[in-house]
Amino acid sequence: EVMKQPGTNVIEVADAVLAVLPDLQAQLPPSVHLVIKDDNSVNIRKAFGDIRVTMLVTLVLVVGVIYLFLHNASATLIPALALPFSILGAFTVMRVMHYSLNNLSMMALILSVGFVVDDAIVMLENTVRHMEAGESPLEATLNGSREIAFTIVTMTVSLAAVFIPILFMGGILGRLFREFAVTIVSTVLISGVVSITLTPMLCSRFLRVVHAKKGLAGFMDRSFDRLRSGYGRSLRLVLRHRLAMLAVFVGVLYATVKMFGIVPKGFIPNSDNDSLRVQLRAAQGTSYYEMVGYTQRIADLIKQNPDVDSQMANTGGGSGNQNTGRFAIQLTPRATRALTAQQIAQQLRGPLGRFPGFRAFVNVPAALQIGGFRGNSSFNLTVQSLNYDELYAWAPRLEQAIAELPEVEDVSNDMELKSPRVNLIVDRDGGRTWPPQKCQALEGRALRVA
Structure with missing residues (x-):
């Protein structure tokens, strides 16, 4: 069994061990074979590979959805460029903080992909609105950025503030999710900076607006116009029935609190590590x-x-x-x-x-x-006491009470009570007062306790 040192990388340790195994096998007799029975790096490699594929699919989907809505190659490229710059900045922060690319940090990057392009799209859309009104790209970018810059800063800070409390969590959860929080907060903040600096510059240089749209672009625009009209009608309906909507809000709030108590809770979901x-x-x-x-x-x-x-x-x-x-x-x-x-x-x-x-x-x-x-099960409860008699009395009662719960099975305890025990106390002071005849009778004999 090989145990890694604290702070070392599991995959690097596994690769180093696998590298020396051929030399060790060569030194053994032909009848002895080295076989790997358990390698924790295998599951880590699989999980990390799945996350990399997920991240690649996420990037493709985000760029594809942007193009589907904008129907413009230059307009799609501008917010898409915010992705590599923001992720590059996150990698820099991770390097400074001595973080590694693991499941939690990669999950943070995957979640931040959608956040990263939001600010850039908001800046782009406002610039396009000004260009459609007849302004030049440079003028539209200046006017649009002045109008929306404060909004983007507010959105970025409020989004980052959601994850900041995780940085101050203590215990095991704090140790687990601190790297996740730092990664996602740094990515979101860097994306905000990119959205009010790089995105306006790219809009002023490369953004082109197509006023007449045909084919799929025209169909999508007409669909969005119908969707906006429907939203306007629903909004007017809601404003005419404010008390009814307030009652619906209270009902949804109550159902949310109720469902929070119903949904099962746990620490780490069950996993299959073979x-x-x-x-x-x-x-x-x-x-x-x-x-x-x-x-x-x-x-x-x-x-x-x-x-x-x-x-x-x-x-x-x-x-x-x-x-x-x-x-x-x-x-x-x-x-x-x-x-x-x-x-x-x-x-x-x-x-x-x-x-x-x-x-x-x-x-x-x-x-x-x-x-x-x-212990013998997935969940272990430790009972401690300075009084052995109380411990021996209450441990079986606790085991019986837990065993009666319908949600648990295989209840046991590791307390050993049935082996006889003798406490032997040697009276050294009293032994000095024994007569010589008694000491001679005990000389050469051994005391055995079965």
């Missing part, structure tokens, strides 16, 4: 050889599942007690199997629960592991 974990726990005092037998029976059952690619088992102590065992199961790639990891885990729970002498717990590893403690 892996499962199985924990075994037998009765206290179970010998090592019995645990080996239990582990072998579980291994024989698990390998019958066609979605299992490989498994690794260990028992007899190590990171756990002698009466525990652990399985690390590697599933086949998600694209090649019909069932998710959650469904496969549910399939295994039934057969694994029929074995006498021990309990088996199946869980899907969390996408984000917080803390070093790993």
